[in-house]
Amino acid sequence: MKALIIEDEKLIADELHHAIRSVASDIEILDVLTGLKAARKWFMEHAEPDILFMDIKLSDGLSFELFEQFTLQCPVIFTTAYEEYAIRAFKVNGVDYLLKPVQEEDLKKAIDKCRHMIENKSFVPADFQQLLKHFTQPGTAPAYKEKFIVNFNNKWMPVDTKDIALFEKNNINYIYTFSGEKYIYDFSPLEEIEELLDSKNFFRANRQMIININAVHSVKPHGNQKLAVQLKAPLKLEVDVSREKAPLFRKWLDR
Numbered sequence: 001m002k003a004l005i006i007e008d009e010k011l012i013a014d015e016l017h018h019a020i021r022s023v024a025s026d027i028e029i030l031d032v033l034t035g036l037k038a039a040r041k042w043f044m045e046h047a048e049p050d051i052l053f054m055d056i057k058l059s060d061g062l063s064f065e066l067f068e069q070f071t072l073q074c075p076v077i078f079t080t081a082y083e084e085y086a087i088r089a090f091k092v093n094g095v096d097y098l099l100k101p102v103q104e105e106d107l108k109k110a111i112d113k114c115r116h117m118i119e120n121k122s123f124v125p126a127d128f129q130q131l132l133k134h135f136t137q138p139g140t141a142p143a144y145k146e147k148f149i150v151n152f153n154n155k156w157m158p159v160d161t162k163d164i165a166l167f168e169k170n171n172i173n174y175i176y177t178f179s180g181e182k183y184i185y186d187f188s189p190l191e192e193i194e195e196l197l198d199s200k201n202f203f204r205a206n207r208q209m210i211i212n213i214n215a216v217h218s219v220k221p222h223g224n225q226k227l228a229v230q231l232k233a234p235l236k237l238e239v240d241v242s243r244e245k246a247p248l249f250r251k252w253l254d255r
Contacts, residue, residue: 001050001118005032006039007079008059009247016053016079016102023108027051035060040069048074051114056080057251075114077107081199081248101244145196150175150183159183165215165235167193169208178215180234203252205229205241216253221246 003020007013013032020027030049033039035058043066052074054063066072078097096110147158159175166176169190175183194204204210217232227241227249241249 001026001115002028002030003051003053004030004042004049006035006052006054006058006063007032008034008055009251010034011247012055012079012100015244019102019104019107020053020111023104024111027111034058036063036065039063039066043070043072048072050074050118051111052076054078075117077110077114081252100248144198148175148185150185152183157183161197165212165231166237166239167202167210176235176237178212178232178235199252203249205239205245205249209239211239213253219249219253 001024005013005016007016013034017029017032020029030046031042033042037060048070052072054076056063056078057080079100079102080097081100096106096113098106098110144161146161148161148164149156150159151157159177163177163179164175165178166174167190168174168176173185175185177183190204190207190210193210194202197210201213202210203213211229211231215231215235216229218230220228220230222228225243225246227246229239229241229249231237231239
């Protein structure tokens with residue numbers, strides 16, 4: 001099978017290329033494209049691949065714009081750090097949607113799903129246009145959680161999501177607010193928290209923490225390509241961002 005990668009972060013593209021070779025050695029990567037302009041030129045000069053690996057938010061626009069110009073029948077595997085709510089909507093479409101950093105097990109399942117579609121000569125479902133509208137039309141943004149219930153003086157108390165600077169999962173789970181308050185919360189895995197938050201405002205920095213963009217004071221790069229994020233007062237906490245997530249964090253912050 002022949003595949004095409006559209007990804008504007010070189011480090012992430014290289015890692016995806018390596019992961020594809022690890023889980024599906026029969027796939028030939030035809031090219032790695034860094035943006036819409038390069039992708040448009042490529043599709044004007046080549047037949048479509050068997051599988052398309054595509055980021056959503058590229059440096060020169062949304063990758064969905066390609067589907068407005070070209071009629072593509074190949075299955076698409078989206079790899080992105082955004083729009084977590086679309087995961088459930090997209091699973092039923094016969095293609096897949098993987099959150100970065102992409103896990104090899106999830107990647108293999110997605111490729112196997114595409115392989116099944118290709119072998120059975122099935123087309124990408126018509127539902128794809130509904131997904132396109134979900135991302136591109138105004139007024140269709142998913143509803144995000146507005147409040148979280150915390151424990152305070154043996155009572156339950158609601159905290160507005162917009163007032164939360166940091167989620168921390170450790171032996172005890174905490175919510176930190178911009179005013180410097182620290183509350184215990186009973187909500188379990190951070191993976192579930194992520195699905196309830198707007199990815200434009202919140203970023204999963206590491207296994208233990210999700211930070212609000214408005215809480216970021218400064219960022220200090222390290223030689224090992226990790227990042228140290230200093231949060232604003234009164235928190236004044238330092239949050240580590242891994243090497244794998246550093247390019248995603250920079251793109252999230254630079255808007």
